[in-house]
Amino acid sequence: MTNELPIGVFDSGVGGLTVAAAMKRVLPAEAILYFGDTARCPYGDKTPQQVLEYSLEVCDFLVSQGVKMLVVACNTATAAALPALQARYSVPVVGVVGPGARAAAMATQSSRIGVIGTQVTIASGVYEHAVHALIPAAQVYSLACPEFVPLVERGETSGAAVEEIVRNRLQPLKSLEIDTLVLGCTHYPHLQGVIQHVMGDGVRLISSADETAREVKSALEATGQSAGVRTAVPDRYFTSGDPLWMERALRRWLMDDTAVGSAARIDLNQVTVR
Numbered sequence: 001m002t003n004e005l006p007i008g009v010f011d012s013g014v015g016g017l018t019v020a021a022a023m024k025r026v027l028p029a030e031a032i033l034y035f036g037d038t039a040r041c042p043y044g045d046k047t048p049q050q051v052l053e054y055s056l057e058v059c060d061f062l063v064s065q066g067v068k069m070l071v072v073a074c075n076t077a078t079a080a081a082l083p084a085l086q087a088r089y090s091v092p093v094v095g096v097v098g099p100g101a102r103a104a105a106m107a108t109q110s111s112r113i114g115v116i117g118t119q120v121t122i123a124s125g126v127y128e129h130a131v132h133a134l135i136p137a138a139q140v141y142s143l144a145c146p147e148f149v150p151l152v153e154r155g156e157t158s159g160a161a162v163e164e165i166v167r168n169r170l171q172p173l174k175s176l177e178i179d180t181l182v183l184g185c186t187h188y189p190h191l192q193g194v195i196q197h198v199m200g201d202g203v204r205l206i207s208s209a210d211e212t213a214r215e216v217k218s219a220l221e222a223t224g225q226s227a228g229v230r231t232a233v234p235d236r237y238f239t240s241g242d243p244l245w246m247e248r249a250l251r252r253w254l255m256d257d258t259a260v261g262s263a264a265r266i267d268l269n270q271v272t273v274r
């Protein structure tokens with residue numbers, strides 16, 4: 001039964017766990033097959049062509065494991081590869097940019113929206129495009145934050161040193177009178193506390209995680225592929241890097257002690273997927 005199959009979820013590292021956590025809340029019956037390409041993280045400072053190639057390799061692997069849907073839980077990969085992935089696979093492929101833009105458009109009162117993301121995401125202009133499709137007159141201010149992903153991958157998400165880095169980087173956005181800030185990278189919700197503190201309470205932070213989980217739910221319902229009752233298939237977590245590090249991240253970000261022992265290292269160069 002395809003309804004029993006897991007949903008493949010992919011990110012360059014542990015950022016996509018913010019989306020996986022939302023999926024576990026919104027879709028508790030579904031099983032997740034997660035791949036964090038930690039060995040090649042960050043994607044944000046690579047070229048769009050490299051990100052496309054990495055995304056195809058990871059998604060080929062996930063599809064070879066048998067998934068009923070792919071969730072590209074990475075803004076950078078969504079920006080560089082979503083149309084190519086949607087054209088390549090017969091299963092539905094959901095990205096995070098559309099849901100993030102929708103959540104921002106619903107939240108803003110002033111139509112002055114900030115977007116932060118990796119260099120690849122910001123240079124691609126995908127968020128401006130997606131927000132303007134919803135609010136043509138919106139003012140969208142975009143800023144790349146290259147220091148943020150390495151902080152999160154190292155597990156550094158609070159404290160004075162982190163706050164100083166975040167404050168320095170976000171300084172240009174502070175005077176622009178935005179009322180909404182899109183966390184246009186799935187790693188950034190892990191820095192939410194510091195970012196909110198730096199931007200102040202008048203700025204609403206938007207993570208695409210919840211909206212993406214809702215989009216996945218609608219897509220499963222529309223195609224009659226929901227699992228219904230909790231599938232017997234267990235969640236599995238793959239990394240191209242250190243599985244122990246992935247398990248620590250699972251305990252911390254998914255608060256899932258059952259994840260101990262569930263992470264495995266995969267060398268994509270050694271797997272024949274097709």
Ligand code: DGL
Nearest residue numbers: 015042043044075076186
């Ligand atoms: N978490 C990813 C994103 O949403 C990628 C971060 C990176 O690898 O640079 O863009």
